[in-house]
Amino acid sequence: MNSQTAPNRFARSEPFEVFTRPQRSRPARLAGLLIRRRVEIAVIVAGLLAWSWLTEHLPTWGAGLVLGVPTLAALAVPVSRRYLHRRVLAVLTRHRLRSVLVQRRVMNWTGNLPVLLWSRPTPVGERVWVLLRAGIDGVDIERNLAHIASGCFARDARISVTRRMTALVLVDVIRRDPLSGPAARPAAPRSAPGRPAGPAQRAHPEGSLIMRAIRRRPRPRSCPIDLAPTSIWDPIRLGIDENACSVDITLIYRNILLAGEPGAGKSGGLNRITAHAALATDCRLWLMDGKRVELGLWRRAAERFVGPDLAEAIDALGELQAEMDRRYDQLDTDGVRQIERQDWTDAIMLVIDELAYYSATAGDKKQRDQFSLLLRDIVARGRAAGIIAVAATQRPSHDIIPVSLRDLFGYRLAFRCTTETSSDIILGHGWHARGYDASTIDPEDRGVGWLLAEGGIPRRMRCTWLTDADIAAVVTAVTS
Ligand SMILES: Nc1ncnc2c1ncn2[C@@H]1O[C@H](COP(=O)(O)OP(=O)(O)OP(=O)(O)O)[C@@H](O)[C@H]1O
Numbered sequence: 001m002n003s004q005t006a007p008n009r010f011a012r013s014e015p016f017e018v019f020t021r022p023q024r025s026r027p028a029r030l031a032g033l034l035i036r037r038r039v040e041i042a043v044i045v046a047g048l049l050a051w052s053w054l055t056e057h058l059p060t061w062g063a064g065l066v067l068g069v070p071t072l073a074a075l076a077v078p079v080s081r082r083y084l085h086r087r088v089l090a091v092l093t094r095h096r097l098r099s100v101l102v103q104r105r106v107m108n109w110t111g112n113l114p115v116l117l118w119s120r121p122t123p124v125g126e127r128v129w130v131l132l133r134a135g136i137d138g139v140d141i142e143r144n145l146a147h148i149a150s151g152c153f154a155r156d157a158r159i160s161v162t163r164r165m166t167a168l169v170l171v172d173v174i175r176r177d178p179l180s181g182p183a184a185r186p187a188a189p190r191s192a193p194g195r196p197a198g199p200a201q202r203a204h205p206e207g208s209l210i211m212r213a214i215r216r217r218p219r220p221r222s223c224p225i226d227l228a229p230t231s232i233w234d235p236i237r238l239g240i241d242e243n244a245c246s247v248d249i250t251l252i253y254r255n256i257l258l259a260g261e262p263g264a265g266k267s268g269g270l271n272r273i274t275a276h277a278a279l280a281t282d283c284r285l286w287l288m289d290g291k292r293v294e295l296g297l298w299r300r301a302a303e304r305f306v307g308p309d310l311a312e313a314i315d316a317l318g319e320l321q322a323e324m325d326r327r328y329d330q331l332d333t334d335g336v337r338q339i340e341r342q343d344w345t346d347a348i349m350l351v352i353d354e355l356a357y358y359s360a361t362a363g364d365k366k367q368r369d370q371f372s373l374l375l376r377d378i379v380a381r382g383r384a385a386g387i388i389a390v391a392a393t394q395r396p397s398h399d400i401i402p403v404s405l406r407d408l409f410g411y412r413l414a415f416r417c418t419t420e421t422s423s424d425i426i427l428g429h430g431w432h433a434r435g436y437d438a439s440t441i442d443p444e445d446r447g448v449g450w451l452l453a454e455g456g457i458p459r460r461m462r463c464t465w466l467t468d469a470d471i472a473a474v475v476t477a478v479t480s
């Protein structure tokens with residue numbers, strides 16, 4: 001033991017605060033307790049009332065059967081058991097959250113805690129509606145999120161403030177991450193929350209007669225997206241976010257840039273967007289793919305396809321620029337500012353995979369500069385003329401995506417990157433410092449990225465993955 005430091009440990013020279021809780025009257029304390037324990041009280045009272053009514057009309061064993069059998073059945077059937085379990089957790093989370101707020105002194109000057117209005121299960125955990133009293137703000141709770149997560153035995157906690165009323169905040173206690181893990185086909189939005197999809201659902205023993213009979217039947221293949229005709233004006237169901245809610249984006253009048261390290265899931269995201277445009281009856285597809293094989297699967301559904309040929313890509317962009325100018329002439333003649341739904345012309349979606357191949361690798365500098373200039377013009381001016389640019393690149397560096405070009409993309413999707421700087425190049429300067437950093441995405445989580453929409457804050461999501469067979473099904477649906 002260090003004799004020099006021992007006395008200092010107990011010398012209290014720093015300032016300390018004394019908390020005094022206001023003395024509340026007994027009825028007020030009792031009312032608070034009844035409100036907080038309302039669920040438990042309701043269950044006990046309902047049980048006692050049912051028991052006393054049943055024992056008046058039935059023998060005791062009969063009353064026991066009438067109450068016991070449905071309770072046991074509810075616990076035995078997986079659907080109802082899960083339902084009950086999630087409801088119980090929601091109530092427990094409300095109590096645990098209150099304990100954390102008390103222990104962390106998240107209260108106003110007079111010692112009143114925020115009011116925990118109610119809690120509900122969500123697909124990823126529980127959500128508690130919290131009303132902040134005068135003297136407490138959302139930041140007070142945000143500072144304690146790590147304590148809330150551990151106090152509720154959860155993996156994470158998040159807070160969102162209701163814009164219309166800043167005194168009402170939602171605290172999400174996160175128990176599951178629907179985006180993590182090497183899922184080959186992420187679950188469809190909002191599908192069977194908490195229930196593992198695919199093979200994990202099989203409860204029968206492998207060798208049972210039932211299982212063998214089921215396995216012998218050919219399994220119908222289903223595409224993870226709807227093959228019905230759609231419109232480019234409708235939202236594209238891109239994937240799911242970390243709350244297991246679907247992520248929908250509308251690309252008309254907008255452009256999107258996807259970037260990230262090799263194998264991060266860019267082409268997967270491009271394929272999902274291309275599938276929507278292919279199924280849209282009011283959109284034409286122009287595809288450019290430096291690798292040829294990624295977008296090559298869509299060739300039959302496309303109006304124009306360009307492989308790894310820079311001269312041809314420049315030609316195609318020139319044609320598109322001419323088409324854009326022709327559309328602006330028409331808009332000028334009609335006296336309108338942009339094309340509208342049901343207008344005289346279709347939208348055109350230009351999809352470029354491996355942008356760096358055309359803008360930084362192939363051909364000579366003059367050709368590459370010409371390509372970049374044409375692309376910049378189309379991205380900058382194409383929106384009102386119904387020309388949508390969708391580009392993906394592996395190397396998010398300034399020579400491939402200059403800031404002036406990046407800022408023209410209304411949507412940016414940052415898949416896993418190797419550095420914080422690369423993440424900021426895609427999303428914009430300063431996002432990594434605020435906790436939105438694509439370099440922290442787990443390498444196992446293919447297809448996961450931060451989606452930034454104009455003026456919003458990035459949202460972590462996973463794109464719906466289409467297999468080659470799914471793409472073939474879409475192409476067949478649109479060409480037959
Ligand atoms: N959304 C997703 N869900 C599940 N798995 C995915 C998803 N996206 C990609 N993957 C997996 O990651 C692999 C690589 O994906 P993808 O080809 O889209 O990456 P990429 O970023 O385009 O790579 P590259 O830069 O080499 O072109 C896929 O073969 C697939 O197995």
Ligand SMILES: [Mg+2]
Binds near residue numbers: 266267268294353
């Ligand atoms: Mg790719």
